[in-house]
Amino acid sequence: MMYHTLLVPLDGSAYSERALPMAMSLARHLKARVFLVRTAGALAFPGADATDAQVHAVREARTYLEVLAAGMSGQGVDIEIAVPFGDAAGEILEEIGLRKADLVVMCTHGRSGLGRWIYGSVAEQVLHRSPVPVLLVQPTGDAMTLAPEPGRTSFLVPLDGSAFTEAALPHAAAMARSFGGRILLLRAFEPPIAAYSYAVVSPVQVSSEELQREVEAYLEEVAARLRADGLSVETTAREGWPANIIARQGAALGPGLIVMATHGRTGVARLFLGSVALEIVRRSPLPVMLIRPAPQTVTAS
Numbered sequence: 001m002m003y004h005t006l007l008v009p010l011d012g013s014a015y016s017e018r019a020l021p022m023a024m025s026l027a028r029h030l031k032a033r034v035f036l037v038r039t040a041g042a043l044a045f046p047g048a049d050a051t052d053a054q055v056h057a058v059r060e061a062r063t064y065l066e067v068l069a070a071g072m073s074g075q076g077v078d079i080e081i082a083v084p085f086g087d088a089a090g091e092i093l094e095e096i097g098l099r100k101a102d103l104v105v106m107c108t109h110g111r112s113g114l115g116r117w118i119y120g121s122v123a124e125q126v127l128h129r130s131p132v133p134v135l136l137v138q139p140t141g142d143a144m145t146l147a148p149e150p151g152r153t154s155f156l157v158p159l160d161g162s163a164f165t166e167a168a169l170p171h172a173a174a175m176a177r178s179f180g181g182r183i184l185l186l187r188a189f190e191p192p193i194a195a196y197s198y199a200v201v202s203p204v205q206v207s208s209e210e211l212q213r214e215v216e217a218y219l220e221e222v223a224a225r226l227r228a229d230g231l232s233v234e235t236t237a238r239e240g241w242p243a244n245i246i247a248r249q250g251a252a253l254g255p256g257l258i259v260m261a262t263h264g265r266t267g268v269a270r271l272f273l274g275s276v277a278l279e280i281v282r283r284s285p286l287p288v289m290l291i292r293p294a295p296q297t298v299t300a301s
Helices: 016-030 051-071 088-098 121-129 169-179 208-227 242-251 275-283
Strands: 005-009 033-037 079-082 103-107 134-137 154-158 182-189 232-239 256-261 288-291
Touching: 005 016, 005 088, 016 033, 016 103, 016 134, 016 169, 033 051, 033 088, 051 079, 088 121, 154 169, 154 242, 169 182, 169 208, 169 256, 169 288, 182 208, 182 242, 208 232, 232 242, 242 256, 242 275, 256 275, 275 288
Parallel strands: 005 033, 005 103, 033 079, 103 134, 154 182, 154 256, 182 232, 256 288
Antiparallel strands: 134 288
């Protein structure tokens, strides 16, 4: 798993620029190039020639990116810019393919400061349709970066026992290997009353102790595979509502990332439609790297 090109969508706001420190720190260490992208759009009055407005919008967006790129020069990173014209989400997705991007780095908030990236159509479409991982950073607090700190930088991977969530493992492994960090595998499980046997249709009663042992055995099996590749891996099993457990664990993690897949055991695309991933992105002080599993990994649940 290699990251050669990082794509950073911007909208001209200080909020969207919060993604830049993380993108630059990753690019420096991974020896990747950074593509700054701002889509240009223009409205014209009915019956008026839209050409002038379009030219002005493109020029304005290009000037903005050129100023940003110039300010970040001299950091040992190859920075390029792109100013597509048209629908923001569609053009960002197009740029991912055109630039052969391996990772999108973006802030959770856009120009309005009211969460346009997360709750508006731009982020929703990018997150649901991006063929590459999307790394989200928060708009407030200290600027988040990653640096090689052997033994200190951690990569938290929430799992639920499914192939969907395990799609995050290669990305966490690549990051941990590059930064000399550790992987923390976390499985949060609900109380026994909500536990089901996946071999049968009807719910079965199991004790908390039995469920804990089952979860721990699963985590150790996954950890053994990663340790065989020379990675430092720890495991944690916690009973409780997954969003609460994951957010709390992430807050105590220290420098690092939460790396997670966007699908879970339900087999439904729950990202920003279900509560777990949304709550984690909302509450985590750490950046969250989201991976959409390839279609061939999807199985009926």
